[in-house]
Amino acid sequence: MTITGTVARISGAVVSARGLAGARMYDVVRVGNDRLVGEIVVLDRDVATIQVYEDTEGIAPGEPVTTTGMPLSVELGPGLLGTIYDGIQRPLEIIRDETGDFIVRGVHAPGLRRDRGWDFTPIVRRGDRVGPGDRLGTVVETEVHEHRVMVPPGVQGRIEEIASVGRYSVEEVVATVRDDTRLHRVRMLQYWPVRQPRPVRMRLEPIDPLISGQRVIDTFFPLMKGGTAALPGPFGAGKTVVQHQLAKYVNADIIVYVGCGERGNEMADVLRQFPALVDPTTGKSLMDRTVLIGNTSNMPVAAREASVYTGITIAEYYRDMGYDVALMADSTSRWAEAMREISGRLEEMPGEQGYPAYLASRLADFYERAGRMTVLGSTDRTGSVTVIGSVSPPGGDFSEPVTQNTLRVVKVLWALDADLAHERHFPAINWLTSYSAYAGRVQGWWAERAAPMWEEYRAEMMGVLQAESELLETVQLVGEDVLPEEDRLVLVQARLIRDGFLIQSAFHPVDTYCTAEKQYLMLELLVRFYRQAREAVDAGVSAAAVGGLAVKSRLERMPFVPNEAFPDEYARVEREIAEAFAGLTAGRSAYGVTTRG
Amino acid sequence: MDETPSDRKQQGKGREYLSVTRVTGPLIVVSGVEGAAYGEVVEVTVPSGERRTGRVLESREDTAIVQVFGGTEAVDTVSTSVRFTGETMKIGVTEDLLGRILDGTGEPIDGGPLLIPDAMRDISGDPINPSARDFPRDSIETGISAIDGMNTLVRGQKLPIFSGSGLPHARLAAQIARQARVRGEAESFSVVFAAMGITYEEADFFIRNFRETGALEQAVVFVNRADDPVIERLITPQVALTVAEYLAFDLGYHVLVILTDMTNYCEALREVAAAREEVPGRRGYPGYMYTDLAGIYERAGRIKGREGSITQIPILTIPNDDITHPVPDLTGYITEGQIVFSRDLHRKGIYPPIDLLPSLSRLMQGGIGEGRTREDHAAVKDQLYAAYARGRRLRNLVAVVGEESLGEIDRLYLAFADRFEREFLRQPENERRSFEETLDAAWRLLSMLPESELVRIEPSLIERYYPRRTEG
Ligand SMILES: Nc1ncnc2c1ncn2[C@@H]1O[C@H](COP(=O)(O)OP(=O)(O)OP(=O)(O)O)[C@@H](O)[C@H]1O
Numbered sequence A: 001m002t003i004t005g006t007v008a009r010i011s012g013a014v015v016s017a018r019g020l021a022g023a024r025m026y027d028v029v030r031v032g033n034d035r036l037v038g039e040i041v042v043l044d045r046d047v048a049t050i051q052v053y054e055d056t057e058g059i060a061p062g063e064p065v066t067t068t069g070m071p072l073s074v075e076l077g078p079g080l081l082g083t084i085y086d087g088i089q090r091p092l093e094i095i096r097d098e099t100g101d102f103i104v105r106g107v108h109a110p111g112l113r114r115d116r117g118w119d120f121t122p123i124v125r126r127g128d129r130v131g132p133g134d135r136l137g138t139v140v141e142t143e144v145h146e147h148r149v150m151v152p153p154g155v156q157g158r159i160e161e162i163a164s165v166g167r168y169s170v171e172e173v174v175a176t177v178r179d180d181t182r183l184h185r186v187r188m189l190q191y192w193p194v195r196q197p198r199p200v201r202m203r204l205e206p207i208d209p210l211i212s213g214q215r216v217i218d219t220f221f222p223l224m225k226g227g228t229a230a231l232p233g234p235f236g237a238g239k240t241v242v243q244h245q246l247a248k249y250v251n252a253d254i255i256v257y258v259g260c261g262e263r264g265n266e267m268a269d270v271l272r273q274f275p276a277l278v279d280p281t282t283g284k285s286l287m288d289r290t291v292l293i294g295n296t297s298n299m300p301v302a303a304r305e306a307s308v309y310t311g312i313t314i315a316e317y318y319r320d321m322g323y324d325v326a327l328m329a330d331s332t333s334r335w336a337e338a339m340r341e342i343s344g345r346l347e348e349m350p351g352e353q354g355y356p357a358y359l360a361s362r363l364a365d366f367y368e369r370a371g372r373m374t375v376l377g378s379t380d381r382t383g384s385v386t387v388i389g390s391v392s393p394p395g396g397d398f399s400e401p402v403t404q405n406t407l408r409v410v411k412v413l414w415a416l417d418a419d420l421a422h423e424r425h426f427p428a429i430n431w432l433t434s435y436s437a438y439a440g441r442v443q444g445w446w447a448e449r450a451a452p453m454w455e456e457y458r459a460e461m462m463g464v465l466q467a468e469s470e471l472l473e474t475v476q477l478v479g480e481d482v483l484p485e486e487d488r489l490v491l492v493q494a495r496l497i498r499d500g501f502l503i504q505s506a507f508h509p510v511d512t513y514c515t516a517e518k519q520y521l522m523l524e525l526l527v528r529f530y531r532q533a534r535e536a537v538d539a540g541v542s543a544a545a546v547g548g549l550a551v552k553s554r555l556e557r558m559p560f561v562p563n564e565a566f567p568d569e570y571a572r573v574e575r576e577i578a579e580a581f582a583g584l585t586a587g588r589s590a591y592g593v594t595t596r597g
Numbered sequence B: 001m002d003e004t005p006s007d008r009k010q011q012g013k014g015r016e017y018l019s020v021t022r023v024t025g026p027l028i029v030v031s032g033v034e035g036a037a038y039g040e041v042v043e044v045t046v047p048s049g050e051r052r053t054g055r056v057l058e059s060r061e062d063t064a065i066v067q068v069f070g071g072t073e074a075v076d077t078v079s080t081s082v083r084f085t086g087e088t089m090k091i092g093v094t095e096d097l098l099g100r101i102l103d104g105t106g107e108p109i110d111g112g113p114l115l116i117p118d119a120m121r122d123i124s125g126d127p128i129n130p131s132a133r134d135f136p137r138d139s140i141e142t143g144i145s146a147i148d149g150m151n152t153l154v155r156g157q158k159l160p161i162f163s164g165s166g167l168p169h170a171r172l173a174a175q176i177a178r179q180a181r182v183r184g185e186a187e188s189f190s191v192v193f194a195a196m197g198i199t200y201e202e203a204d205f206f207i208r209n210f211r212e213t214g215a216l217e218q219a220v221v222f223v224n225r226a227d228d229p230v231i232e233r234l235i236t237p238q239v240a241l242t243v244a245e246y247l248a249f250d251l252g253y254h255v256l257v258i259l260t261d262m263t264n265y266c267e268a269l270r271e272v273a274a275a276r277e278e279v280p281g282r283r284g285y286p287g288y289m290y291t292d293l294a295g296i297y298e299r300a301g302r303i304k305g306r307e308g309s310i311t312q313i314p315i316l317t318i319p320n321d322d323i324t325h326p327v328p329d330l331t332g333y334i335t336e337g338q339i340v341f342s343r344d345l346h347r348k349g350i351y352p353p354i355d356l357l358p359s360l361s362r363l364m365q366g367g368i369g370e371g372r373t374r375e376d377h378a379a380v381k382d383q384l385y386a387a388y389a390r391g392r393r394l395r396n397l398v399a400v401v402g403e404e405s406l407g408e409i410d411r412l413y414l415a416f417a418d419r420f421e422r423e424f425l426r427q428p429e430n431e432r433r434s435f436e437e438t439l440d441a442a443w444r445l446l447s448m449l450p451e452s453e454l455v456r457i458e459p460s461l462i463e464r465y466y467p468r469r470t471e472g
């Protein structure tokens, strides 16, 4: 049943239409002669206020508005992986084939291709009882991923028919399920309204770390599968690079990358690199595990608002198959600003800094959709959605509403810092202000992987970094030469940790990914060096002499040693450290405490 | 607000009304209008007979809010007439625009021959489909070490200059326009120059400069000067970029777009927002300024399978040298890096006065290295940054505690920072250094430091390039 009204007012992305009595809140409507896609966001008797997902230029009062009777939904099924969509799941590559290099409005293409067949293998039989989340069959979606065709939420009963092995399009019925009252036809193609979380059986605590190959993250501020992290920072601090690194290297099964109101070239960069890059876990093309949502800053602002929901719904869908999914949203601030822009056009009462009063609850609801879950279905299966959101605070000032409201809900903060970025210390994650509520929980995982001293080492090195920051305040006032030797050693060691461990170049072919094993060995060498240095200083050697050791340069270059070669390097450096300090203490007995300043 | 028949007369295909009911700042409200399209172009005729162009900012069933580009001076609510054209805003594009000087709306002001458009293009443009973008990787040799060595510009990039009043951003932009080349290609860039609210003197500087170097023949110049209507400058960048897109993606030119001064553009935006009584965002700028600016800056780039490119160098003077001000802040969040000017360096007499620490080129990575510039480029850049940052930090420290308290190595870094500014950063305005010259100069400076300090550079590269080795 569709209702048709007429456009009464147009102001940017917001259009009001009258004559829509009976239309429902959040229903999708088609606006104007070009049938642009919009969504009802306010209803007032027969007047509906609509946010329009396409450019409204040229629309005039009097043009028709028709309801579709459906809330904004995504199409779910095989064919999502490897695709790039806009914020309302229009496949950008297909749109390009149809209308050229520029996105003209009024073009529509379904999220999943109808003309493609998928090889379906059933796993249930006629007469089986099935409920929501149960698997009906599988499809090989990409080389590595088995797509599990599930009974949709709300459907329960006995299998009356199930498709045999064969090739089907997403629209063909692959199973029929009979309950007491009716017959449900199940297709591979299913719909889900984006603003509504997909149901699960139970929430669980995260248990495994999400390993990213980024040292400062994995070692100092770890994230877990099913966890949440915020990545705030001023422009140019490295949010996008971190998000790309995570998308490339985290040990999740599926990646959903949402480029929300950011640069077109960044999406082009992903599209250029990912197909050629290899998933470190499976060895297959990265694009095979990735769904991209790209609603760049110059694309319509309402579709930007929708893009994070489109992304998280797709993430939940793969979670329901039992996969570990990681979603990167770059940047959630642009999403919040889209909310603000639309709210302003709706003439809603503004809250802090013009953001709508519901900003905090929208952010919380979004991050709540992350988690490790027991998914629907009669067998106990778990899946997870991890969410990492960039935040772009105006002027780099974290006291603003989006950052603050995000920090209230996430468990990990990777705080990017302009000063570090300016010095080209990347990733510019400030180790003093960042935190991870998961640090205590991932210890066991490391212990099982031949990293028994992980917790102790990281605490010791973090202690050095914290001590350094206090000492630097003193140095700023009175200079370094008033410090006792052991404090000066702290400064030497802290520099070494920065240069030899924290700094990690995303663009260096080796350094871009550091295995957990290498991270631990590097950490161990740093600790070993420090402990020996402390002994030497206690024995009267100067911190400057320690700082001048040749083996220190070797430690600083550890990042460039390939992961596979590192165990050998470890053995060599370990030996060199021992020799160097033996030499130092011997030298000291020969020359006394000479080296200084 | 009821429509009376006398308010309305049909004329041609447009609809004409005499029903201006309200004038506020640059906006007029026209009532009794039927079906004005959002974004529709209107022609406003004030009592004196002068005509101005406007655009519908909001349309309701019986009223339209119109922004008047020529300003609302002399508009009245009795005899001013408003004609709705039924069109959205377009500009005629043709290759013949090269060599021409136009006003901020695209009208020729150079007395040249009549322009016959090849096509009419909507000035707001459509977004480039992200999947159609070709990732920019051809590095541009500007001949300026601070840019080429440290923040390489790439064809298809948008890289603004963050300047301040009285700093030589115009000279630098003109130098880039004059010198920029892609390696191995003889052809230079065509320039689309859009001035918004700049002084006569500055506009003249560019035009003279283009003329003297012969660049004007390959340039399209749009000038909205400080004394031109403020609201007009809201369309200047859109008009200029529409022409640039035509030159680049239809005709295959490599176009360098210089937009100056984006701060004036943003102020015009603020003025309209205030007149509409919108909820103001930071410092009174509208909340949608990010989206608005993105609509300009994202019109840079390359497209797969097409010859040309658009490289943008927007210039903005930062009010009060405060980089957290919304104009530079939002710009930095959209562009692919920034070149930041420093008043300190300028005072020290260093040209170009580029503050390298906050400067950044995000597309540098893909444009440098073996086969593009030189294999050591990335590592040398990282090392220079690390060393210069350390020297700068020590400089602050020394100001407090004196140089005596520094160790030997620290003193080297201090000296390094000074020489780096004098010999690498500073360069005559007419000097054009090749990538090799820039990198060689970098190695000469790096050789002030012992090899053991060069931890950002792999030993094999040190072996090959470190001067003490290669000479000795
Ligand atoms: N890990 C890294 N290794 C090397 N370079 C890096 C790293 N992280 C960031 N950079 C450098 O910093 C630049 C800016 O990073 P990025 O684009 O991620 O910033 P951002 O925080 O996303 O900024 P914006 O908010 O404007 O999008 C990159 O182009 C790159 O040159």
Ligand SMILES: [Mg+2]
Binding pocket: A239, A240, A241, A262, A330
């Ligand atoms: Mg970014």
